Amino acid sequence: MKIALFGNPNTGKSSIFNLLTGLRQQVGNFPGVTIEKKIGAFNSVKNKHQLTDFPGTYSIYPHSKDEEIVYNALTNSEHEDFPELAIVIVDTSNLERNLLLFSQLYDLKIPLILVLNMWDVAERRGIKIDLTKLQSYFPTTPIIKMNARIGLGKDRLIAAIDELDDKAKKDAFIPSSFPCLIDDKEAQKEEVLLRYEKIREILQDVQHEKTTINNTLSRKLDRILIHRFWGYFIFVGILLVIFQFIFSFAAIPMAWIDDSFVLLSSWMGQQLPSGILNDLFAQGIIPGIAGVLMFIPQIALLFFFIALLEESGYLSRVVFIMDRLMRPFGLNGKSVVPLMSSIACAIPGILATRTISDWKERMITIIIAPLMSCSARIPVYTLLIALVIPKTYLFGFVSLQGLVLLALYFLGIVSALLLAIVLKKFIRVKNKGFLIMEMPEYKKPRWGNICITVIEKVKVFIWDAGKVILAISIILWVLATYGPTGNMEEKIAQAKKTEFYQHTNEVQKQSIISSAKLEGSYIGIMGKFIEPLITPLGYDWKIGISLIGSFAAREVFVGSLSTIYAVHDENEEHQNLLTHLKMARKADGTPVYSLATGVSLMVFYVFAMQCMATLAVVKKETKSWRWPLIQLVIMGALAYIGALISYQLLA
Amino acid sequence: MSKSLSEIIVGEKVTVEHITHPYLNTKLIEMGMHAGLKLELLYKAPFGDPIAISMNGSILTLRLDEAKYIQVCSSPV
Numbered sequence: 208m209k210i211a212l213f214g215n216p217n218t219g220k221s222s223i224f225n226l227l228t229g230l231r232q233q234v235g236n237f238p239g240v241t242i243e244k245k246i247g248a249f250n251s252v253k254n255k256h257q258l259t260d261f262p263g264t265y266s267i268y269p270h271s272k273d274e275e276i277v278y279n280a281l282t283n284s285e286h287e288d289f290p291e292l293a294i295v296i297v298d299t300s301n302l303e304r305n306l307l308l309f310s311q312l313y314d315l316k317i318p319l320i321l322v323l324n325m326w327d328v329a330e331r332r333g334i335k336i337d338l339t340k341l342q343s344y345f346p347t348t349p350i351i352k353m354n355a356r357i358g359l360g361k362d363r364l365i366a367a368i369d370e371l372d373d374k375a376k377k378d379a380f381i382p383s384s385f386p387c388l389i390d391d392k393e394a395q396k397e398e399v400l401l402r403y404e405k406i407r408e409i410l411q412d413v414q415h416e417k418t419t420i421n422n423t424l425s426r427k428l429d430r431i432l433i434h435r436f437w438g439y440f441i442f443v444g445i446l447l448v449i450f451q452f453i454f455s456f457a458a459i460p461m462a463w464i465d466d467s468f469v470l471l472s473s474w475m476g477q478q479l480p481s482g483i484l485n486d487l488f489a490q491g492i493i494p495g496i497a498g499v500l501m502f503i504p505q506i507a508l509l510f511f512f513i514a515l516l517e518e519s520g521y522l523s524r525v526v527f528i529m530d531r532l533m534r535p536f537g538l539n540g541k542s543v544v545p546l547m548s549s550i551a552c553a554i555p556g557i558l559a560t561r562t563i564s565d566w567k568e569r570m571i572t573i574i575i576a577p578l579m580s581c582s583a584r585i586p587v588y589t590l591l592i593a594l595v596i597p598k599t600y601l602f603g604f605v606s607l608q609g610l611v612l613l614a615l616y617f618l619g620i621v622s623a624l625l626l627a628i629v630l631k632k633f634i635r636v637k638n639k640g641f642l643i644m645e646m647p648e649y650k651k652p653r654w655g656n657i658c659i660t661v662i663e664k665v666k667v668f669i670w671d672a673g674k675v676i677l678a679i680s681i682i683l684w685v686l687a688t689y690g691p692t693g694n695m696e697e698k699i700a701q702a703k704k705t706e707f708y709q710h711t712n713e714v715q716k717q718s719i720i721s722s723a724k725l726e727g728s729y730i731g732i733m734g735k736f737i738e739p740l741i742t743p744l745g746y747d748w749k750i751g752i753s754l755i756g757s758f759a760a761r762e763v764f765v766g767s768l769s770t771i772y773a774v775h776d777e778n779e780e781h782q783n784l785l786t787h788l789k790m791a792r793k794a795d796g797t798p799v800y801s802l803a804t805g806v807s808l809m810v811f812y813v814f815a816m817q818c819m820a821t822l823a824v825v826k827k828e829t830k831s832w833r834w835p836l837i838q839l840v841i842m843g844a845l846a847y848i849g850a851l852i853s854y855q856l857l858a
Numbered sequence: 859m860s861k862s863l864s865e866i867i868v869g870e871k872v873t874v875e876h877i878t879h880p881y882l883n884t885k886l887i888e889m890g891m892h893a894g895l896k897l898e899l900l901y902k903a904p905f906g907d908p909i910a911i912s913m914n915g916s917i918l919t920l921r922l923d924e925a926k927y928i929q930v931c932s933s934p935v
Binding site: 265266268270300301303304307332392395396399400403426429430433434435438439523526527528530531532540641642643644645646647648 | 886892908917919
C-alpha cells in the first residue's frame with residue numbers, strides 16, 4: 208500500500224519514519240521542487256508497504272513554491288505521490304495546532320490513521336487527553352498513542368494499518384467547499400479560523416490541562432546558550448571541537464583509505480595484462496574512486512555532529528543567535544550550518560541549505576559556500592606554503608607558515624561574506640525572508656536517528672559527487688594518455704636525447720618518459736594553449752596542466768605536478784616533489800616557484816570554482832544551469848583577478 | 859494599550875489583537891495564533907533580534923521585522 212506521513216514540524220515524524228523503515232529508505236526529490244523526499248519500505252503482518260515522508264507543515268496550504276507539493280499531492284488523486292493511506296503524526300502536548308492539518312486531511316476523505324505522539328511529554332506537562340471522547344469525534348479514524356523516541360506503539364500502528372477499513376463513510380469536519388483554491392488566501396484564512404474554532408470546542412471536551420509547568424531545565428539552558436556572551440563562546444567552542452575531529456582525527460581513517468587504494472591500484476596493475484585497460488584502472492578509475500571515498504570519514508563525522516546538535520535541539524538556538532549577524536550579508540541564521548559544513552566539503556554544505564525556506568537567502572548561501580576553503584584545498588595549500596613560505600617564526604613561536612594557512616582560510620570566509628553583500632543587491636525577489644519557526648525543547652539525542660542520518664548523507668555524497676568525480680577522472684586520464692598522432696612519440700624521442708636521461712637510473716628514466724608523454728598529450732597541448740592567458744599570473748604550461756587537472760578535484764594538483772616534474776614520490780611529505788619544484792627554473796634562470804607565483808597560486812585556489820561535482824550539485828539543487836554558471840564565472844573572475852594582483856604586486 | 863509585538867520587553871505578557879500583514883496573517887493563523895491568544899516574550903537574541911515568544915506552551919521565534927505586524931495589548935496580570 209502507498210502510505211504517506213504528514214505532520215507539523217517537530218512532531219517526531221522522522222523518528223516514526225525511521226522506526227518503521229529502518230535502513231530500508233532512500234532519498235529523492237519531489238517532482239519540480241527541491242524538497243527532500245524520503246521513501247522507505249516496511250512490512251505489516253498482511254502486506255508490504257511503501258512509505259513516503261512528506262515535509263512538515265502546519266496546513267495543506269502552501270506558503271512557498273516548495274510547500275506546494277503537499278497541496279498538489281493530496282488534492283489530485285492522479286498525482287504520483289497521492290497516498291492510499293495517510294498517517295498524521297501529532298504532538299500530543301500541542302493538540303490544538305496539530306489537529307488543524309489532521310482536520311484538513313480528514314475532509315479530503317483520504318483513509319487516515321491519527322498518531323498521538325510524544326504522549327510522555329504531554330503527561331509531563333500535565334496535559335490529559337480523554338482518548339475515548341476524542342475517538343467519538345472521529346469515529347472512523349483509528350487513533351493510536353505512541354512514544355516514537357523510545358519505540359513505543361510501533362506494533363499498535365502496524366496492527367492498525369492491517370485492520371484499516373477504508374470503506375467506512377466519513378462525515379465532514381467542517382461542512383464547506385473544501386479544499387480552497389491554492390491562490391485564494393482569503394478563503395483559506397476563513398477556513399483555518401473556522402477549523403480552529405471547532406478544534407478548540409473539541410479540546411474543551413477531551414483535553415484537561417493542569418497548570419502548565421514550564422520546562423525549567425530548557426529555560427535554564429537557554430539562559431546560557433542564548434546569552435550574548437556565553438552563547439557565542441559556547442558555539443565557537445563546539446565549532447572548534449568539531450573541526451578538531453574533522454581535520455585531525457579524520458586524517459587517520461583517511462590515510463587507511465588512501466593506502467588501501469594505492470595497494471589496490473598496484474595489485475590491479477599486476478593482475479591485469481599491461482595495456483590500456485590496465486592503465487585506465489590503475490591511473491584513471493581507482494584513483495578517481497579513492498578521491499571520492501577519501502572524504503567519507505570527514506563527511507560522516509561532520510554529519511554526525513550536525514545530526515547530534517540538531518537532535519538535541521541546540522541547532523535552532525544557533526540559528527536564533529546567528530540570524531541577526533548573518534542578515535546584513537543577505538544570509539539567514541540557517542546559513543551557518545551549510546557554510547560550516549563547506550569547510551569540510553561544499554557538497555554536503557549545499558545540500559544542507561534545503562532547510563533555508565527563503566529562496567534568496569538560500570541562493571546566496573549556495574553561491575558563496577564553495578568559497579569556504581574545503582578540505583580538498585589543504586594538500587594544495589600545504590605544498591605551496593612549504594614551497595615558498597620560509598620556515599620562520601614570528602616572535603619566536605608564531606609559525607609564519609601556519610599564519611599563511613590561517614590567512615588563506617580567512618581570505619575565503621571574508622570574500623564569501625563580501626560576495627554575499629554584492630549578491631544581496633543583485634538578486635531581487637518579491638517575498639521577503641521569514642524566520643518564523645518553532646524552537647523545540649532540548650531532548651536527549653536518539654543514536655538510531657543520528658546513525659540513519661549519517662548513513663543517508665554519506666550515501667548521497669558518494670552518489671552525487673562520486674559519479675561526477677569518476678567521470679572527470681576518466682576524461683582527464685584519456686586527455687593525459689592520448690595525443691595527436693606522433694606528437695607524444697616526438698616528445699619522448701626528444702627527452703631520450705637529453706644528457707640527463709642518458710646518465711640516470713631506470714626509475715628516473717621511466718619518470719622522464721611519462722613526463723614527456725604528458726607534454727605531448729592532449730592535456731599538455733591544452734596547458735600550452737592556455738599559457739599566454741596564465742603567464743600574467745606567473746604560471747607556465749606545466750602549472751596550466753595542473754590547473755586543468757584540478758577540475759576533477761583540487762587535490763589532483765599535487766599529483767599532476769608530480770607527474771609533470773617526473774618525480775617518483777614515495778614519501779608522504781612531498782619532500783621529493785618539493786626539491787624538484789624548488790629547482791625548477793625558467794629560461795632566464797630564475798626559479799619558477801618564486802614567492803610571487805606561489806602566493807598567486809594560493810590565491811587562485813582560494814577563489815577558483817575548480818570542482819565539477821559541486822557545480823553538478825548546485826545544478827541539481829537549483830534546477831537550472833544558470834546558478835552554477837554564474838558561480839563559475841564569478842569565482843573564476845575572482846581567482847584570475849586575485850592571482851593577477853598578487854603576482855604583479857610581488858613580482 | 860495597543861502596540862506591536864516588536865515593542866514589548868522580556869517577560870511581558872500580552873494578548874494578540876490582530877495581525878496586519880496579509881501574507882503573515884495566514885501563516886501565523888495556521889500556526890495557531892489568533893486574536894485573544896496570550897503570549898509571553900521569553901527572550902531576545904543578542905542584539906535584540908530575533909525574539910522568542912511562548913505561545914500555547916511552545917516556543918516560537920520571530921524576527922522583529924515579522925513581529926511588528928502583530929498588534930498586541932498588555933494582558934491584565
